[in-house]
Amino acid sequence: MHKFNDLIFGCPGIPSSTEEGQGKRDTANGIKQCRKLGLDAMEMEWVQSINVSQEKAPLIKKTAEDEKIALTCHGQYWVNLASLEPEKITATKKRMVDAATRMNEVGGYSITWHAAFYQGKSKEQAYDIVKKGFKEVMKTLKDAGMTKTWLRPETTGKETQWGDLKECIKLSQDIEGVLPCVDFAHLHARYNGINNTTEEFRAILAEYEKGLGREALNNMHIQVTGIEYGPKGEKHHLNLKESDMKWKELLAVWKEFKLKGIVITESPNIEIDSLLLQKTWKAM
Numbered sequence: 644m645h646k647f648n649d650l651i652f653g654c655p656g657i658p659s660s661t662e663e664g665q666g667k668r669d670t671a672n673g674i675k676q677c678r679k680l681g682l683d684a685m686e687m688e689w690v691q692s693i694n695v696s697q698e699k700a701p702l703i704k705k706t707a708e709d710e711k712i713a714l715t716c717h718g719q720y721w722v723n724l725a726s727l728e729p730e731k732i733t734a735t736k737k738r739m740v741d742a743a744t745r746m747n748e749v750g751g752y753s754i755t756w757h758a759a760f761y762q763g764k765s766k767e768q769a770y771d772i773v774k775k776g777f778k779e780v781m782k783t784l785k786d787a788g789m790t791k792t793w794l795r796p797e798t799t800g801k802e803t804q805w806g807d808l809k810e811c812i813k814l815s816q817d818i819e820g821v822l823p824c825v826d827f828a829h830l831h832a833r834y835n836g837i838n839n840t841t842e843e844f845r846a847i848l849a850e851y852e853k854g855l856g857r858e859a860l861n862n863m864h865i866q867v868t869g870i871e872y873g874p875k876g877e878k879h880h881l882n883l884k885e886s887d888m889k890w891k892e893l894l895a896v897w898k899e900f901k902l903k904g905i906v907i908t909e910s911p912n913i914e915i916d917s918l919l920l921q922k923t924w925k926a927m
Contacts, residue, residue: 645713645752647861647903652921653677653684653715655907658914670695671706678710682917686907687716693745700748707750714749715864715905718742718756724776725759725769725805732776739780739794747789752905753864755795755824759805769805770813777818785820794821795864800829800877807833808847812854824864825851827893828880828909832872839889844896852900863904867893868916882910883919891923898927 657673658664664679665672670687677685685707687695695703707714719742722735739756746754758777761769777794784790796814799806808830811823830838830847837843852860869886871878883890910916 647905650863650865650897650902650904650906650924651683651713652906652908652917652924653682653686653713654914654917655686655717655909656688656913657685658682659912660914670699670703674703674706674710674712674714677712677914680914680918682914682921683711684713684715684905684907686909687714687746687749687751689742690717690720692719693742695745695749697745697748700745704748704750713905714746714751715907716742716746716751716754718754720757722756723759725762725764725772727762732772736776736780736783740783743780743784743792743794744787744789746792747784751792753793753795753824755797755864755866757799757804757806758796760803761805766810770810773805773810774814774817777814777821781818781820790820793862793864795824796821797824797866798826798829798833800826800832800870800872802833802876808850812851815855815859822855822859822862822864823851824866826866826909828866828868828870828888829877831888832870832877835872835874835876836887839887841889841892841896844893845899848896848900848902860900861903863902863906865897865902865904865906866909867906867920868909880909880911882912883908883916890920894920894924894927897924 661676662668869881908916
């Protein structure tokens with residue numbers, strides 16, 4: 644698994660400038676374009692389906708290694724480990740295993756999902772079901788020797804979704820090979836606008852460190868973007884400068900906590916906000 648000396652920055656999917664910079668707009672050329680732009684990571688967007696075939700996986704792995712680009716992945720939206728329908732839980736686990744297997748094959752660092760919805764269950768009931776599902780997914784991967792990629796439950800943007808910070812930390816305490824993907828925009832939107840001050844950013848990371856230790860702060864998978872929200876939480880993503888997200892204060896707290904790992908900026912403008920954060924970070 645990757646080790647980091649600092650935070651590195653990447654964009655959500657293939658950069659929009661890839662066709663102009665590399666010709667064909669595909670994953671391999673997206674990786675090359677990230678390097679050309681000066682970014683150090685790229686998130687593969689598998690939210691609809693796994694768009695790298697097993698046959699193409701060696702090429703993607705070699706390209707990422709040659710260009711020194713760390714790969715993360717946003718897994719499928721169509722997962723719900725706490726579904727009321729058992730067949731949907733079975734399908735969810737298969738989707739997760741398939742995506743994590745392919746991430747291992749491309750040499751990926753980390754894959755994240757929105758793991759579940761409560762659907763009327765108590766938080767305790769939902770947690771137990773999600774934990775059982777993640778354990779089964781991890782066992783299947785271990786049995787197949789596919790354990791080089793971190794599995795990351797993502798902090799989610801609506802209170803109807805499983806995945807508050809405490810839940811993601813607890814799951815990571817309970818299952819080896821699991822760590823949270825901390826989405827600061829989701830934590831801001833989930834509670835209709837809190838978690839957007841220096842003190843609140845500190846509290847998030849202090850809770851993270853208390854639960855998972857200093858080593859986990861050296862192994863971060865972070866997502867951030869501007870975000871529109873309301874009483875029910877997340878509505879949609881915005882570019883950072885078009886939002887109320889206090890991203891400069893957030894970066895200052897990351898510096899304070901000496902974070903290491905990968906930051907993916909999930910803004911609609913793709914690489915523009917990634918480069919903005921990277922430039923700001925390096926100037927601090």
